[in-house]
Amino acid sequence: MGETEAGIRFGIIGCANIARKVGRAINLAPSSVLYAIGSRSLEKAKQFADANGLAESVKIYGSYDEVVQDPSVDAVYIPLPTSVHVEWAVKAASNKKHVLIEKPTAMDGAQLELILEACQSNGVQFMDGSMWLHHPRTLKIKDMLFDSKLLGDVKYIYCTSTLLASPEFLENDIRVKAELDGLGVVGDLGWYCLGAVLWAKNYELPTLVTALPDVIKNSNGVILSCSASIQYGQPSAETVAIVHCSFLSNTSMDLTVTGCGGTLNLRDFIIPFQENTASFEFTKGAKFVELHVGWNVKPEQVVVESQLPQEALMVEEFARLIRGITESAFPPDPKWPEISRKTQMLVDAINKSIHLGCKPVYF
Amino acid sequence: MGETEAGIRFGIIGCANIARKVGRAINLAPSSVLYAIGSRSLEKAKQFADANGLAESVKIYGSYDEVVQDPSVDAVYIPLPTSVHVEWAVKAASNKKHVLIEKPTAMDGAQLELILEACQSNGVQFMDGSMWLHHPRTLKIKDMLFDSKLLGDVKYIYCTSTLLASPEFLENDIRVKAELDGLGVVGDLGWYCLGAVLWAKNYELPTLVTALPDVIKNSNGVILSCSASIQYGQPSAETVAIVHCSFLSNTSMDLTVTGCGGTLNLRDFIIPFQENTASFEFTKGAKFVELHVGWNVKPEQVVVESQLPQEALMVEEFARLIRGITESAFPPDPKWPEISRKTQMLVDAINKSIHLGCKPVYF
Numbered sequence: 001m002g003e004t005e006a007g008i009r010f011g012i013i014g015c016a017n018i019a020r021k022v023g024r025a026i027n028l029a030p031s032s033v034l035y036a037i038g039s040r041s042l043e044k045a046k047q048f049a050d051a052n053g054l055a056e057s058v059k060i061y062g063s064y065d066e067v068v069q070d071p072s073v074d075a076v077y078i079p080l081p082t083s084v085h086v087e088w089a090v091k092a093a094s095n096k097k098h099v100l101i102e103k104p105t106a107m108d109g110a111q112l113e114l115i116l117e118a119c120q121s122n123g124v125q126f127m128d129g130s131m132w133l134h135h136p137r138t139l140k141i142k143d144m145l146f147d148s149k150l151l152g153d154v155k156y157i158y159c160t161s162t163l164l165a166s167p168e169f170l171e172n173d174i175r176v177k178a179e180l181d182g183l184g185v186v187g188d189l190g191w192y193c194l195g196a197v198l199w200a201k202n203y204e205l206p207t208l209v210t211a212l213p214d215v216i217k218n219s220n221g222v223i224l225s226c227s228a229s230i231q232y233g234q235p236s237a238e239t240v241a242i243v244h245c246s247f248l249s250n251t252s253m254d255l256t257v258t259g260c261g262g263t264l265n266l267r268d269f270i271i272p273f274q275e276n277t278a279s280f281e282f283t284k285g286a287k288f289v290e291l292h293v294g295w296n297v298k299p300e301q302v303v304v305e306s307q308l309p310q311e312a313l314m315v316e317e318f319a320r321l322i323r324g325i326t327e328s329a330f331p332p333d334p335k336w337p338e339i340s341r342k343t344q345m346l347v348d349a350i351n352k353s354i355h356l357g358c359k360p361v362y363f
Numbered sequence: 364m365g366e367t368e369a370g371i372r373f374g375i376i377g378c379a380n381i382a383r384k385v386g387r388a389i390n391l392a393p394s395s396v397l398y399a400i401g402s403r404s405l406e407k408a409k410q411f412a413d414a415n416g417l418a419e420s421v422k423i424y425g426s427y428d429e430v431v432q433d434p435s436v437d438a439v440y441i442p443l444p445t446s447v448h449v450e451w452a453v454k455a456a457s458n459k460k461h462v463l464i465e466k467p468t469a470m471d472g473a474q475l476e477l478i479l480e481a482c483q484s485n486g487v488q489f490m491d492g493s494m495w496l497h498h499p500r501t502l503k504i505k506d507m508l509f510d511s512k513l514l515g516d517v518k519y520i521y522c523t524s525t526l527l528a529s530p531e532f533l534e535n536d537i538r539v540k541a542e543l544d545g546l547g548v549v550g551d552l553g554w555y556c557l558g559a560v561l562w563a564k565n566y567e568l569p570t571l572v573t574a575l576p577d578v579i580k581n582s583n584g585v586i587l588s589c590s591a592s593i594q595y596g597q598p599s600a601e602t603v604a605i606v607h608c609s610f611l612s613n614t615s616m617d618l619t620v621t622g623c624g625g626t627l628n629l630r631d632f633i634i635p636f637q638e639n640t641a642s643f644e645f646t647k648g649a650k651f652v653e654l655h656v657g658w659n660v661k662p663e664q665v666v667v668e669s670q671l672p673q674e675a676l677m678v679e680e681f682a683r684l685i686r687g688i689t690e691s692a693f694p695p696d697p698k699w700p701e702i703s704r705k706t707q708m709l710v711d712a713i714n715k716s717i718h719l720g721c722k723p724v725y726f
Contacts, residue, residue: 020654155609162621214594242575242605244521249518265630358573
């Protein structure tokens, strides 16, 4: 068939918008190839293939089952509504397909455990679709974060992800439907913020998570906007993170990490302003000059180039791990399921805190 | 004496560091002149005058009383510890001196009312030392904030002020002493953040204020670091503001105001990086391009020049109002006491919320 030489063969189940982006990434990534696309109707799958100019060699299926059962498919990308993740991720893993799944990974931690158990028992790799973790900027900053001479102890993390949803989105998007992506903005934009907090703390779990009182829900109880405090250490906070996510204001994606000795700032941490270059700002040892009429330093801008879009780097890393498993009998990398597990735990904690009337939830 | 022609004659009581900055500002402002400086000892006042190269014409007093009783003094600048503000501000007002006072204005709202009543009944102008409100950048942004075509409804405000206090500061500074500036970081850095929230909401009072659980106090119960949520509207938040202030991390002064249609960002809102030029960033109608591989806009940087430092502009505005009172029999401008009163109310609310175990405090 030729695809083996071309790389890891991906099947996509579902024709969500995000599938267009990841489909392109699969084609851009050197080690992977888009092998099959499946929708609940053959018609929709064909439309998707046409609209996105997919190669004629791509198999078009009128069901998800055909994709996950196709013996030539190595890995399945799952952009389906969160409520059906557990069903299709478990089916894919049971068919020995590696699982790349959109965030939020599941409706709650218990569902995610079912997925992770299926992946583990079938020896397949699991990864969620947090693309920004694969950008070279993210990797560069991570090095700086843990260089004690630069940032020092991380004291404060601030993270936001907002976008202004259209009236149509607020009416019809799956992210505002309780029975589809019922985690609303927390599972969608909040996922990135919570992931960023964990990332900045090297995946240490916090001591407590407290939702703030500004929660806004739609008439079906789906969260459209909310904030949370995520605290490490108690009674005295070693680090505190504040996150805010909302479908109700202008697009923003700010990440600030402040240590004793320095501050990192990004304005576009989830999706860089431009595809092949991204920047961040860094201030070290900031203080005021004599008489406090100015600062000793201004934020320094650091530019990081990227050869491939971050989503293609994500696919490439996923394909690399699959190669290790299939060609070298390496075990699946436990890092990625662990990142998803902890992020999902924070999502669950925010929901629990909101349910309890914004009381703290302890880990 | 000549000073009448030279402008409004200021007396300073207390030789705090900040008095050096404001003393310089008084000399820089066209309509004012530094007339007298008083300390609790003549020796200290002389040292201050020498160290700061004050003109020989400046009167040197060995007590605060001599300054506030000097009939040639028009206005008194009070940089004393907060705990003695009420005593000296009331004395100054009772002696018909206009009152420019460092923030926090008082230990609580009740004390501030005593000061404001004394100012009102004596017909003198009151203003607190929030210099940033007088910067032309602040005025420019204010115009943008209320241009509905630019920012739209303000949904989210984020504000932080942090600095890394030295071990000596944490041991000896008046801002960590319960009996001196007992409001700690909330009264010091927090004052600016709370003032910025009110400013961005055109001095509307919020519905509720909730301290977050990350409060850090020293062994005397003085707050060194804390955060709060400030919410407008309930049950559904129209606007939410999150503030964070700390003596325990690298210097930062971020202010973000996000509306439905745009976002304003400042990194140095309290003290601009440089004295005579300042900038801010603005994003309007941000959204993602096709496939979500980038943004349609990048933040636009807007530069604002300032002829005089913001503290000199503050003094100039204060002097202008005094001129209106003395030369044109205008009443004192009620705007400035009102700004201080509302800011102090938010300080009090945060303290109350912390005292109640981070329960919401309603207005």
